[in-house]
Amino acid sequence: MIVFADAIISWQKRHGRHDLPWQNTSDPYAIWVSEIMLQQTQVGAVIGYYGKFMQRFPNIHILASATQEDVLQQWSGLGYYSRARNLYSAAQKIMDSFHGRFPNDFDDILSLPGIGRSTAAAISTFAFNQPMPILDGNVKRVFARYFLIEGWPSLPNIEKSMWQIAVRENPVGLNKAENAVAYTQGLMDLGATVCTRSQPKCHICPIKKNCQAHLKNQTNLLPTPKPRKTLPERNTTMLIYMNANEVMLEKRASKGIWGGLWSFPEVDSAPINGEILPKFTHTFTHFKLHIEPVLIKSSHQDNMPNTLWITLDEAIESAIPTPVRNILQSLNSKN
DNA sequence: GACTCGTGGCG
DNA sequence: TCGCCAAGAGT
Numbered sequence: 001m002i003v004f005a006d007a008i009i010s011w012q013k014r015h016g017r018h019d020l021p022w023q024n025t026s027d028p029y030a031i032w033v034s035e036i037m038l039q040q041t042q043v044g045a046v047i048g049y050y051g052k053f054m055q056r057f058p059n060i061h062i063l064a065s066a067t068q069e070d071v072l073q074q075w076s077g078l079g080y081y082s083r084a085r086n087l088y089s090a091a092q093k094i095m096d097s098f099h100g101r102f103p104n105d106f107d108d109i110l111s112l113p114g115i116g117r118s119t120a121a122a123i124s125t126f127a128f129n130q131p132m133p134i135l136d137g138n139v140k141r142v143f144a145r146y147f148l149i150e151g152w153p154s155l156p157n158i159e160k161s162m163w164q165i166a167v168r169e170n171p172v173g174l175n176k177a178e179n180a181v182a183y184t185q186g187l188m189d190l191g192a193t194v195c196t197r198s199q200p201k202c203h204i205c206p207i208k209k210n211c212q213a214h215l216k217n218q219t220n221l222l223p224t225p226k227p228r229k230t231l232p233e234r235n236t237t238m239l240i241y242m243n244a245n246e247v248m249l250e251k252r253a254s255k256g257i258w259g260g261l262w263s264f265p266e267v268d269s270a271p272i273n274g275e276i277l278p279k280f281t282h283t284f285t286h287f288k289l290h291i292e293p294v295l296i297k298s299s300h301q302d303n304m305p306n307t308l309w310i311t312l313d314e315a316i317e318s319a320i321p322t323p324v325r326n327i328l329q330s331l332n333s334k335n
Numbered sequence: 336g337a338c339t340c341g342t343g344g345c346g
Numbered sequence: 347t348c349g350c351c352a353a354g355a356g357t
Contacts, residue, residue: 034353035353036353037353038352038353038354039352039353039354039355040340040341040342040351040352040353040354040355041341041342041343041352041353042342042343042344042351042352042353043352043353044343044344045342045343045344045352046353077341077342078341078342079340079341079342079343080340080341080342080354080355081340081341082339082340082355082356083340083354083355086355086356113355113356114354114355114356115355116354116355116356117354117355118353118354118355119353119354119355122353134353135354136352136353136354137351137352137353137354138352138353139353154354155336156336188353191353192352192353197350197351197352198345198346198350199346225350225351226350226351228349228350231349256339256340257339257340257341258340258341259340282341282342283341283342283348283349284339284340284341284342285339285340285341285342285351286338286339286340321341321342322341322342322343
């Protein structure tokens with residue numbers, strides 16, 4: 001109730017995070033970019049990308065007038081590339097449908113591609129001081145423990161009840177708007193720095209007195225982990241066509257894994273005319289990919305569709321996924 | 336409701 | 347070393 005929110009708010013003001021690169025601003029564009037980058041991605045992994053992205057695309061207009069290739073290049077290595085494609089697509093929509101100004105209406109924000117309920121709420125709160133409830137991984141963990149909610153939090157019925165709690169606890173009363181930022185930020189700060197998944201710092205937690213998991217000594221059992229199946233494994237052979245100083249890259253389909261990025265042509269098994277490079281494994285969230293790179297010396301420039309020849313140095317700076325970057329860098333260090 | 340979609344840090 | 351999962355959204 002009020003007690004919960006007040007405890008979070010006062011704790012955040014004293015002990016929360018106040019100096020992240022996307023804080024201390026009300027620019028909806030800056031906040032939007034940060035919220036997209038932070039989806040399923042930890043703060044430490046985002047900070048470097050965020051600075052470069054904002055330098056390259058300082059506002060909506062510049063982002064919208066760039067190419068998707070430019071945007072994917074800045075996103076290269078961060079993962080979940082549909083976020084970058086949707087960010088770019090949303091920028092176009094803001095130009096076309098909202099006169100180039102980021103909308104402040106919640107439903108308008110929610111209508112933008114790549115923005116779901118929680119991200120829309122975070123933008124609404126941080127950029128426009130309109131308190132709307134969020135429900136991210138941090139909040140789910142805090143709620144699961146504080147209210148002793150069993151079951152994997154992303155199960156639809158569990159998540160639904162957590163949204164109800166998020167709405168109920170969200171401070172929307174009179175004169176609460178000024179604390180909306182502190183409450184929303186505080187929930188995430190608490191989950192990220194105190195109510196962590198392993199070894200939570202309950203001794204410094206501002207709400208431990210009423211935390212059901214803490215009182216019943218079940219903190220280490222909550223939240224209920226996701227039911228895991230064994231990861232499926234796949235194999236692929238990447239063909240690295242290379243002449244004196246250039247490699248051939250192939251643009252991947254716009255959807256699916258690494259959509260819209262540049263990679264190597266893939267086949268099921270190695271051809272006999274190549275030099276087999278060391279195999280390695282790249283692990284995704286939902287499968288393992290065993291990659292066998294094969295180097296093929298090619299004096300002529302094969303004219304395959306959706307391909308280009310590019311120097312090693314330029315290739316490394318392109319919109320490529322991480323395993324491709326690793327391969328290119330190993331080739332570069334050889335030469 | 337289940338699946339897809341990246342990468343890196345951590346115990 | 348390896349399983350887990352993080353400021354989720356789209357299909």
